[in-house]
Amino acid sequence: xxxxxxxxxxxxxxxxxxxxxxxxxxxxxxxxxxxxxxxxxxxxxxxxxxxxxxxxxxxxxxxxxxxxxxxxxxxxxxxxxxxxxxxxxxxxxxxxxxxxxxxxxxxxxxxxxxxxxxxxxxxxxxxxxxxxxxxxxxxxxxxxxxxxxxxxxxxxxxxxxxxxxxxxxxxxxxxxxxxxxxxxxxxxxxxxxxxxxxxxxxxxxxxxxxxxxxxxxxxxxxxxxxxxx
Amino acid sequence: xxxxxxxxxxxxxxxxxxxxxxxxxxxxxxxxxxxxxxxxxxxxxxxxxxxxxxxxxxxxxxxxxxxxxxxxxxxxxxxxxxxxxxxxxxxxxxxxxxxxxxxxxxxxxxxxxxxxxxxxxxxxxxxxxxxxxxxxxxxxxxxxxxxxxxxxxxxxxxxxxxxxxxxxxxxxxxxxxxxxxxxxxxxxxxxxxxxxxxxxxxxxxxxxxxxxxxxxxxxxxxxxxxxxx
DNA sequence: GGATGTGAACGACTTCACAGCG
DNA sequence: CGCTGTGAAGTCGTTCACATCC
Numbered sequence: 001x002x003x004x005x006x007x008x009x010x011x012x013x014x015x016x017x018x019x020x021x022x023x024x025x026x027x028x029x030x031x032x033x034x035x036x037x038x039x040x041x042x043x044x045x046x047x048x049x050x051x052x053x054x055x056x057x058x059x060x061x062x063x064x065x066x067x068x069x070x071x072x073x074x075x076x077x078x079x080x081x082x083x084x085x086x087x088x089x090x091x092x093x094x095x096x097x098x099x100x101x102x103x104x105x106x107x108x109x110x111x112x113x114x115x116x117x118x119x120x121x122x123x124x125x126x127x128x129x130x131x132x133x134x135x136x137x138x139x140x141x142x143x144x145x146x147x148x149x150x151x152x153x154x155x156x157x158x159x160x161x162x163x164x165x166x167x168x169x170x171x172x173x174x175x176x177x178x179x180x181x182x183x184x185x186x187x188x189x190x191x192x193x194x195x196x197x198x199x200x201x202x203x204x205x206x207x208x209x210x211x212x213x214x215x216x217x218x219x220x221x222x223x224x225x226x227x228x229x
Numbered sequence: 230x231x232x233x234x235x236x237x238x239x240x241x242x243x244x245x246x247x248x249x250x251x252x253x254x255x256x257x258x259x260x261x262x263x264x265x266x267x268x269x270x271x272x273x274x275x276x277x278x279x280x281x282x283x284x285x286x287x288x289x290x291x292x293x294x295x296x297x298x299x300x301x302x303x304x305x306x307x308x309x310x311x312x313x314x315x316x317x318x319x320x321x322x323x324x325x326x327x328x329x330x331x332x333x334x335x336x337x338x339x340x341x342x343x344x345x346x347x348x349x350x351x352x353x354x355x356x357x358x359x360x361x362x363x364x365x366x367x368x369x370x371x372x373x374x375x376x377x378x379x380x381x382x383x384x385x386x387x388x389x390x391x392x393x394x395x396x397x398x399x400x401x402x403x404x405x406x407x408x409x410x411x412x413x414x415x416x417x418x419x420x421x422x423x424x425x426x427x428x429x430x431x432x433x434x435x436x437x438x439x440x441x442x443x444x445x446x447x448x449x450x451x452x453x454x455x456x457x458x
Numbered sequence: 459g460g461a462t463g464t465g466a467a468c469g470a471c472t473t474c475a476c477a478g479c480g
Numbered sequence: 481c482g483c484t485g486t487g488a489a490g491t492c493g494t495t496c497a498c499a500t501c502c
Contacts, residue, residue: 060493075459109335110339184447213432288472304484305483
């Protein structure tokens with residue numbers, strides 16, 4: 001039970017547009033590429049050129065972009081700035097998202113120093129760890145709190161997202177606590193599954209699975225491709 | 230051009246079994262869960278119990294497992310140890326894979342300390358960085374080499390995989406060098422696309438895309454789910 | 459001609475339904 | 481009965497083909 005698909009927009013007034021999981025992933029790619037295109041001084045793109053630089057077909061791109069509304073002009077292409085705005089708005093990243101991070105190990109430190117998040121409007125505003133030796137110390141200018149204080153910090157900072165970098169065995173417990181404290185979306189770096197109540201979202205990053213996929217592909221050792229994600 | 234699907238096994242003698250991209254991802258999950266099941270002292274599982282613990286349907290699991298051969302016994306279930314061996318062998322991880330890592334920043338340090346890789350047979354056997362200040366220093370017991378020495382290190386260590394943790398702008402160049410030095414599979418942590426020649430595989434881990442996906446899901450803010458990857 | 463938007467065809471993956479074995 | 485394996489049906493996503501507009 002628990003199927004896996006319907007991603008849609010509450011149809012405000014008959015607007016029935018839906019985005020698939022897959023297309024949402026591509027929107028992120030489009031966005032980054034479009035920002036580069038703009039930085040290169042181009043104000044227009046065609047589905048063809050965009051597709052070339054991303055290793056996707058032009059049709060695919062048109063299908064995706066068409067779902068944002070009719071932004072393209074036949075014979076001309078798309079206005080880059082307009083596309084960027086539309087994608088940002090669709091993804092909900094035309095604003096800042098605040099996140100807390102739980103489990104301050106090496107991975108956490110790496111993420112804290114990673115500039116990519118901040119550049120795209122994601123800010124880590126609170127650190128938590130159960131280890132008494134870490135509590136009270138500071139990493140990258142942020143103090144590490146006891147998990148007890150989670151609710152309080154979430155309320156004062158307005159954090160909605162949570163980054164989970166704790167060991168596998170404690171993930172579910174920690175996640176439960178975060179959700180109870182008000183977190184609505186989890187980025188989970190620990191292996192395995194996290195069960196969450198309705199209304200809470202989880203995206204997992206499982207490095208071992210990725211490496212095993214790679215090993216499998218190399219293990220087989222044949223055919224083509226440009227390869228993305 | 231560059232379609233995206235055929236993942237198959239060279240049909241040695243009529244053996245036409247194929248695995249989809251999707252099922253390969255799940256095999257990793259099965260494997261880890263099965264190892265836990267075994268550790269819990271169970272020697273058999275049914276597709277139903279496995280499915281429950283992974284948030285998948287029993288049918289899905291049977292379909293996947295059936296593609297490994299007829300390992301299940303009607304009325305009984307599957308032998309856990311047998312499944313584990315079959316999956317390991319299919320994924321090509323019934324052996325050790327050696328990898329080099331290029332770009333020794335914070336993320337690299339986190340990965341080096343991550344036990345999960347070693348536990349599953351992935352060993353990082355060489356570090357490289359273009360920064361002269363880093364070359365010659367040691368991280369986690371491994372010396373950082375100049376990229377010049379890549380070929381030599383790959384040959385002596387037998388590394389086949391490469392982990393790319395360099396800044397976005399240099400990814401393509403660095404990747405080209407790694408491939409020329411003999412690497413056949415890349416795990417790329419930098420955003421964007423890497424173009425590789427036929428025969429080389431890339432798996433990308435794009436943290437910003439993942440975070441943006443999460444933001445989108447929370448942004449929408451409705452429906453169900455257990456949530457996996 | 460150059461490029462978009464889109465129904466229809468196609469293909470991949472999942473779920474259903476059920477035959478058959480232990 | 482319980483549980484697997486699998487054809488058939490269904491669903492989702494991508495590609496084709498083409499009408500349409502600048």
